[in-house]
Amino acid sequence: MTTRAPAYLIGSHTVPTAGAGPYALAAGPDGAVWCTLVHAGRIARLAPDGRIDEFPLDSPDCGPSLITAGPDGALWFTRNRDHRIGRITTDGRTRSYALPGAEPGPYGIAAGPDGALWYTALNTHSIGRLTPDGEVTEYPLPGTGTFPSFLVTAPDGALWCTLNQAHAVARITVTGDVRLCPLPTDGAAPVGLAAGPDGSLWFAEIGAGRIGRLDPSGPDGAVTEYPLPDAQCRPHAVAVAPDGACWFTAWATGRIGRVTKDGRVTEVALADPGCEPHGLAFAADGTLYVAQESGDITRWDVTAATEG
Template structure:
């Protein structure tokens, strides 16, 4: 079995933006052990020169076509859960049809295909409250239950990892005392051998099997950690490398990548957005700063994310810019304090909005967990109000920029862990429930919630969602390497599988 580690950015719509400048094709068929055609198999063609791969799905008759390729050799992979990956290396477009014959996966090969959500389901808790608490505190930045997660071997290794993950001190005291034993009981080698045999889900069909996914490797393997990305007016992709403190640009047409290092003293770029003046703004979380990146000069302007005279903020997180705002204000959350901020892009004047305390929220629960964590943020296209979420405070809130103090109001959602929210064209607020494995629709006019479960909600951890121009809601399947498209009119899901495992997509792109 051939393993290929890919650090990739999903960009399903970028190919169209780049233009269909290549016209070569690789085609073929896929069959199973009995020789019958198999539909829903993901076929990926890897272009090493451009560090790019294009994936499509075989149709009901087993046929597939990957077009728009360069006239260079590609390594081609066939993948479907329940079968071993099959490869055809050095395939040049237009040189005959490929025939993949898949073999059923067994033993460890089948076990390793188990997505994180399935692996996480093997970790047992006494009650749902304890499980939600663990999901909130120990899966912020990675999946739980994957092969990589299960690498610690001794109790001391697990204790070290748990202390690192629970840096906020948010695990319940009784869970802190028992969690290492629970982890060993679920993920130690002899425990894994007692797991039930993994039963793969059905192959993609219908619309899910018509998707075309184009992805690129970014940065160096095993050392790059990218968080957010944005499309520039110049056709380039701008991505922030949070661990190497730089912006990396990608030209989808040529595959060229360029890096722009932040100046000394600025660390941890987290989020990036295109401003109304055509340049990029970033939150610099580790050093408590905001940064403007001039697309013409390739130079940074750095300022404190806090109000003067403070030299730095705590942890500036998510930013958004309303394209209809005549001032072009930069709005952002700070995950390290109970505040949101606006920044004038010309004067660099910062205004802090102090958010509500727990007892001031509508339908408030019994207090807040340790750490309030203002997190996601978006603007209403209807009235320009600013909406935010509190991940640990378990609130969503609204700021009205037309009033001196923001006329702030907050609501407690009927689920746990509101994370990176978005508003649709009608001003409806869509919110992922990270710990609960759900997402919710909040109507500001009626102040009513509608909540939808994701498939296997108990083991899902939806990090973010987005709304496309057609009103479809795209939700990260953070626990099982998927993107889910939800049609609010029909209330139907379509799950799209991603070409990489343990991919943890941070944001759902438009279609």
């Protein structure tokens, strides 16, 4: 069943630096939403009153990618192009940590249940662990060319990541034990990943035009896939609302959408079909924020969707 989503635009904010490329979002401990500006080597802070502050990093070409709130009250992010992990405090002070190996390509990042930061390395097919004082441990994934992408800490106390080129989702414990959950659809190419309040994991299948849901408590990790109205929409990132529904960005069609556990799919067209929406995140008040690579961060009221 597909209907129009009852989500309402309540604000649109253009980042000051033209061509900066808003990419990923995270709710900060200060009540603001933080955004990576992938093309400008900057981090942006969007305050609840709509003010945007930008903080330049030490390299404009570092490629800040995904971002997460850390266990220390700061924001941590991957620097995909210069192979470092960055840290920014809520008052804008920055530093970074070099990673071992030749061009590991850090991308996904999450605060682990052990007080460390965990990240995916696209090019070395591994998961890394970084302590707040800079100590790095790496855990190789099975196979080669798996392209580990997004990473999340789940309610089961483990970390999970999408393996874009292995068409699987992987679970890794804080001691480095890895288990793979292959997906049922060939060419699924999972990317975005988020944990639901019921312990489930939602992910975007960018290659198949579907949203998937994995129940870790089911036999061998039961997977349900929900086809989207346009199989070529290229869903990228996901975020789970307080009501348990999954929201996603579809960057090829310039839309955001919502999928419920019982398979109801609803979508909203953004003002510019070519805006390339990527990251999205819920703020503490339940407002949905969407990063549009064309230059805007938009805010959405999804209360009607929750109630409906």
